[in-house]
Amino acid sequence: MTQGIVLLAHGSRDDRWREPIEAVAERVCKNEPNARVACAYMELATPDLPTATAALIAGGATAVRVVPLFLGMGKHAREDLPHQLEALRQRWPDIGFSLARIVGEEPELVDLLARIAVK
Structure with a gap:
């Protein structure tokens, strides 16, 4: 099995907004x-989830883990993402898809944010 990872974020028209997301990708690769x-x-930036997933699969991924880089369970994470993930499963039935928890719900991130807050 060749694992692909999609780091999924909200998006913004401001290109600088993408920098921390891309920094996470670079750190994962490092x-x-x-x-x-x-x-x-x-929204508001490219690539979207289907396009990024297609690129990973074209590169040989046989499984894809979607990691939502959201602090909370908003509408995108609660409603839009499950629909998009189901569409991916239907488009690529032979690919194993998994969905990580929202990063804001991970205890390690909550601890890190609390430490940063009191610096």
Whole structure:
């Protein structure tokens, strides 16, 4: 199995907004040199989730893990993302798709944000 990772964020018209998302992708690749990573955005930026997923699959990914880089469970994460993930499963039935928890719900991130807040 060749794992692909999509780092999914909201998106913005401001290109600078993408920098931290792309920095996470670079760090993943640095920590895991064999990782296949793509960034994707729900709106206002490209690529979108289907396009990023297609690129990973074209590059040999046989499984795709979608990691939502959201702090909270908003409409995109609660409603839009499950529909998009189901569409991906129907488009590529032979690919194993998995969905990580919203990063804002991960205890490690909550701890990190709390430490940053009191610096």
